[in-house]
Amino acid sequence: MFEECEGGITAAKGFTAAGVHCGVKKAKLDLAMVASSTPAAGAAVFTTNLVQAAPVLVDKMQLQRSRAFRAIVVNSGNANACTGDRGMRDAWSMVRGCAGILNVPEEQVLVSSTGVIGQFLPMEPVCSGMRAAADALAPGGHSDAAAAIMTTDTFVKEAALRVSLPDAVVTVGGMAKGSGMIAPNMATMLAFVTTDASVAPDLLHEAVTSAADRSFNRISVDGDMSTNDMVLVLANGQAGNATLHSPSDPGYATLAAAIEHLLVRLSKMIVMDGEGATKFIEIRVKGAAGEEAAVCAARAIANSNLVKTAFHGEDANWGRILAAIGTSGIAFDPASVEITFGDVPILRKNYAIDFSEDAAKTVLSRREIEVIVDLHQGTGSALFWTCDLSKEYVAINANYRT
């Protein structure tokens, strides 16, 4: 259904990008710019943390002010969070600066920041960086842009795919950054998506909200929620399809599925790059009373430090999984639960345990592990992705500021 393609955030028609080093960080790329050659519908999902960084507050206002957008500018190395009035002024300066440089209306620019909390943005480097980025904007700039939004990430996260709507082939592409402070309920990370499909802003918002719910809200690295996280989507319509206005319009379901597919791909990359992670764990809860209950159970498993350290140790400690579900708040019968690792049944109904430690060890020694939990209660199911908890996570986070 989806054809993977190259080009990340600039794979869709009419988008250019750049990533430059401006000096917020010492020597790495730290400023990204994405631009559309024509006004694009915009939609976003933001962190649910009550403490919201200046760029989050600014973008919320921009999305109320304007229905069309021309550019996104992002810096890494400084989150511009908990910076009060001055932080707000700095975020607006970034918006105005970018608009001036690109010669587009102020209300058509979105802004984003990630990095240390509580320090003021060094505006001089940011402003000169925006000029350099604008000069560098190109269809080939996607990887630099994806690199410029990284913090503790160890690899660039980008993906793109093509899909046929009834009246046009459209492209959806994007980039994301993790990797610590990843928890469900948004409040997780940065992701930027572009598409050349033509979609009304409200419908685009519906698509991204639903897709984020089943992708970025289904991953967990350490259970923490950041102040800055957002998913921004721009749709510039250059593919030439008839503008989608309603969920029942032909092609909308396909486009929505494509956006979800892309966000799931980016989400999994974030988990794979979880701070200190050595294993990628897919949790499939089925047989739940409903999808919501399945998500609750899966999230409780994914957020448990004890479960995550057991996976790190390649220890088939199914008891911790069952105990984690017990804390999730959902109603279920523990004696009915069955747990499978990969293709090795570990726990069967009525606490029957009859597995070979060797077979379990073989599954658990893999870099990617599938955990299937069947609650035998109903038909609700959900996927969730997490990683193991290693000593390296502690090392990375113990001295982040310094």
Add this chain to the structure above:
Amino acid sequence: MFEECEGGITAAKGFTAAGVHCGVKKAKLDLAMVASSTPAAGAAVFTTNLVQAAPVLVDKMQLQRSRAFRAIVVNSGNANACTGDRGMRDAWSMVRGCAGILNVPEEQVLVSSTGVIGQFLPMEPVCSGMRAAADALAPGGHSDAAAAIMTTDTFVKEAALRVSLPDAVVTVGGMAKGSGMIAPNMATMLAFVTTDASVAPDLLHEAVTSAADRSFNRISVDGDMSTNDMVLVLANGQAGNATLHSPSDPGYATLAAAIEHLLVRLSKMIVMDGEGATKFIEIRVKGAAGEEAAVCAARAIANSNLVKTAFHGEDANWGRILAAIGTSGIAFDPASVEITFGDVPILRKNYAIDFSEDAAKTVLSRREIEVIVDLHQGTGSALFWTCDLSKEYVAINANYRT
């Protein structure tokens, strides 16, 4: 008000205890017994995990069947959790075995287990261990008993204190075990408390519930909740005070405060012995809308892996504290928050930051750190205790079963 004394779980009149090695664990003490020479009122608080171990289910039934108790028997090394019908039969066998050996009514025995989940209790060692423990019961057995309930604990946790009621001096003593799987909302650990005060069972239940709420439910090591946790209290009345029946009875407030004081002491020991912990962190949230909001905020801080790793790294990363409060679900104004480490103000209103990194480093280099968060919103306050998150935590938990 309280006079600390020696003797732990046997400090109160009429109690004896023993700790023996029976063979559930390889070479360590693994079976504890506590007995009262006369029937004692009993009360308990149990884990809120939906997955409840057999001894938890058995004790709940015992507390419904009987108003008086003579003994508690506890094994470590095996949790008898997720063991189905056979686990229930084994727990009842422990109860019956202990009752037979001590020649007390079956319904007057409480039972407890801690250790690995999902394996059947080896009943032969447990039975012979109960006989050996019964033979060893003595007023001096408190430390052996406290040692026999340990799992990954690195030191024995016991405390006792004396307090004057209007008509008698009473003693309250106890022992506890941590140290992983410690999270608020009970569901945390094992603690056993004895007192020679005379208290009606219902009132004793009220006292222990309220005390547990402000002690064991205010600590966090890793945010996980166990299937086995309980606080059991026995009150045998041998101090000779007039039996307390109502919260307004003279002396009740004092006794309740003594129980709370004891539970707080034991709770702090559990945090200090948190798996891999190198620092003890007291979180004081004040200026909240109410006590509940203060507890929510404090718990969110205490459960954040990012906050805990920052303390491990002695990094004054106040942004993570603010971000954690933002995820707690309480309503507050981030710009009004003030954060102090020890006597060093770190964050002032309107995100004003003006502290010496050296002064912060000095406070953070200590083994015990006080964190004060003022929400400047109301008069609600709460204390909460946690520890840092170290690489050692991961090492301990990655291979617990093996």
